[in-house]
Amino acid sequence: MARSEFDVSQEVEFIRRVQKGDGEAFGLLVEKYQQRIFSIVFHLVRRRDEVEDLAQEIFFKAFRAIRSYNFQSSFATWLSRIAVNHCYDYLRKVRASHLSYYSEMTEESAHEVERKAESPPPQGLDHGESLALRDFVGRLLERAPEDDRLILTLKELQDYSVEEIADLLKLKTSTVKVRLHRARKRMLEDLERWRQEGK
Amino acid sequence: MDCKEIRDLVRERWGEELPAEAREHMSKCAGCEVYWRNARFLQAGFRALAEETPPDASLGFASRLVRRLQEWEATGARSEFFETVGRRFVYATLALTLALLLSLALPTTGPVRGVAGADFLGLQSHNQASQPDVVGGEIGDTHELNLGGPTK
Numbered sequence: 001m002a003r004s005e006f007d008v009s010q011e012v013e014f015i016r017r018v019q020k021g022d023g024e025a026f027g028l029l030v031e032k033y034q035q036r037i038f039s040i041v042f043h044l045v046r047r048r049d050e051v052e053d054l055a056q057e058i059f060f061k062a063f064r065a066i067r068s069y070n071f072q073s074s075f076a077t078w079l080s081r082i083a084v085n086h087c088y089d090y091l092r093k094v095r096a097s098h099l100s101y102y103s104e105m106t107e108e109s110a111h112e113v114e115r116k117a118e119s120p121p122p123q124g125l126d127h128g129e130s131l132a133l134r135d136f137v138g139r140l141l142e143r144a145p146e147d148d149r150l151i152l153t154l155k156e157l158q159d160y161s162v163e164e165i166a167d168l169l170k171l172k173t174s175t176v177k178v179r180l181h182r183a184r185k186r187m188l189e190d191l192e193r194w195r196q197e198g199k
Numbered sequence: 200m201d202c203k204e205i206r207d208l209v210r211e212r213w214g215e216e217l218p219a220e221a222r223e224h225m226s227k228c229a230g231c232e233v234y235w236r237n238a239r240f241l242q243a244g245f246r247a248l249a250e251e252t253p254p255d256a257s258l259g260f261a262s263r264l265v266r267r268l269q270e271w272e273a274t275g276a277r278s279e280f281f282e283t284v285g286r287r288f289v290y291a292t293l294a295l296t297l298a299l300l301l302s303l304a305l306p307t308t309g310p311v312r313g314v315a316g317a318d319f320l321g322l323q324s325h326n327q328a329s330q331p332d333v334v335g336g337e338i339g340d341t342h343e344l345n346l347g348g349p350t351k
Contacts, residue, residue, distance in 0.1 A: 023272070027265040034256045042253035051254050056264055063268050130247050137244025156245035184210045184238075191237050 006032070015075060018066050026066075030059055033076065037083050043157040044087040044150065046138055054090060058083045073167065081168050084150065091146045140190055148183035155180055200224050205231045209238050 006014070006028070017025035034055065041054045062082050069078055141149055154160045154168065162180070166173045200208075205224050208217060209231075217225075217235070225232045 023265045023269045027261045030261040039253045048254050133244050134247035157249045181210050188237050
């Protein structure tokens, strides 16, 4: 059995040990959840070189806050919530630099990418075209407001259900549905604006 | 179904097939057809993004993190404590100095030390009252309010 594979009762035991200050037990929890946290951070931030540093900060925060963990939600949800909040703060902080990064791509080249991605239809794209589509939509997502980006990433990229997102963000499911609906609307408007600018 | 209803439906049934009624509308309405194609374009983009694999944690990530946490507990937490205590000490010293300076800067006599409006009301202070009356009155005779009425 790998060090990071353990059942719920063992996990509870490790958490209790960490709450008493056992760093080694925390290491086991880190090993179990590091991939999940890396995935959340990567999809939310979309900066490969920043992922490990951010993940480290998240685990650090979790360690410092673990005494306040009361087992009401699962540890995975609690930890993911810290990760999402941390990334959200990070995105707000680097908002300005993200915009300048986007503007580095000339309009002409962006429209070229879009044209390639659109034709032939998305399901029939070859590898290069799929990459172009991914980059284009990734950039659209990057310039979306943080709230939209957060909710779309969790739903579309991380494949969370509406209920899981509500639990994670401490929102009502109806609120999540409304926000998701609005975020899609704004993304579609942004895409349409982009197309109009290119004509 | 009108265009607004169709577009709401496209966002609600994200990634799902649309009902026949909506498809029929789109076959006649170029705007809604483009809207639906754009939605499909975004869905395909999201799928491609979701397939992107995040980087793996570097070798020894967890053990390095634990070592850092232990170092932080040994030094960081202590220095954080002293930092907090130190900051409070500095604030307290500053407040005390300010209070001391203020007490030195304020005059020991004069209107600031007296009872506000005492002159206006004709109130004589205890200091004045305790002086022997030059006319020969008893000590304490004069400390009463003179509100401008006729004197005895």
